[in-house]
Structures are given as structure tokens and as C-alpha cells.
Amino acid sequence: MTQREFDTIVIGTGPGGEGAAMKPAKTGRRVAVVEAHQAVGGGCTHWGTIPSKALRHSIQMLADYRRNPLFQRTQHQIEVEFPDLLRARQRHGPGHL
Structure with missing residues (x-):
């Protein structure tokens, strides 16, 4: 198994998750995003x-x-x-x- 290190892990890719991931990413931090659905965007985007x-x-x-x-x-x-x-x-x- 490959092991990776992240500064921030965000759960969910809705508007809140997107903002939560973008802020540290813009400062050069390594961000991982976990999403339960196949496509990113969260509930507001898909249904x-x-x-x-x-x-x-x-x-x-x-x-x-x-x-x-x-x-x-x-x-x-x-x-x-x-x-x-x-x-x-x-x-x-x-x-x-």
C-alpha cells in the first residue's frame, strides 16, 4: 500500500468542502478530498x-x-x-x- 501525507483532509465536495479544500491548497498545503459519490460537487450540484x-x-x-x-x-x-x-x-x- 502506498502511504501519502497530507496537511489537510476534507470530507465532502459540496460548496463547503470545496472552500475548505481551496484555502489550504492556495497556500501550498497538500490537500486530500474524500467524496462518497463518483463525481465531485456534493448534493447541491447533482440533485x-x-x-x-x-x-x-x-x-x-x-x-x-x-x-x-x-x-x-x-x-x-x-x-x-x-x-x-x-x-x-x-x-x-x-x-x-
């Missing part, structure tokens, strides 16, 4: 805040489009259903921001 904001943004854009008098004549040309909004959220989720 919480960021995907929710992407979904909310898509819904807001659709609502703005439907209220805008400039587009009143073209509204019937666009049909958006909830699964379409979920796909848009996935395209703009982690790794696609």
Missing part, C-alpha cells in the same frame, strides 16, 4: 440547488415567452411538456454549466 435552478430557469423562460405580446402569434407553434423541461434541466446540470 439539489443547481438542477433545481436549471429547471426553474427553463420554466421562467417559457412563462416569459408566453406573456410577451411579441410572441402571441407564435405560441401555438411551440408545445412544451414537463418531460421536455426535465431534459433541459439535465442538459444544463453538472458538467454542462
Whole structure:
């Protein structure tokens, strides 16, 4: 087994963990990060805040489009259903921001 030494070990890669890891790393310290999930980013990145904001943004854009008098004549040309909004959220989720 390879043995390594670190100045700091951070558990979790959410916003708090990222900040906790960056501060010592910027001063040249050796930092290890432990994450339970395959991808870094924590809950807010993968199933919480960021995907929710992407979904909310898509819904807001659709609502703005439907209220805008400039587009009143073209509204019937666009049909958006909830699964379409979920796909848009996935395209703009982690790794696609």
C-alpha cells in the first residue's frame, strides 16, 4: 500500500468542502478530498440547488415567452411538456454549466 501525507483532509465536495479544500491548497498545503459519490460537487450540484435552478430557469423562460405580446402569434407553434423541461434541466446540470 502506498502511504501519502497530507496537511489537510476534507470530507465532502459540496460548496463547503470545496472552500475548505481551496484555502489550504492556495497556500501550498497538500490537500486530500474524500467524496462518497463518483463525481465531485456534493448534493447541491447533482440533485439539489443547481438542477433545481436549471429547471426553474427553463420554466421562467417559457412563462416569459408566453406573456410577451411579441410572441402571441407564435405560441401555438411551440408545445412544451414537463418531460421536455426535465431534459433541459439535465442538459444544463453538472458538467454542462
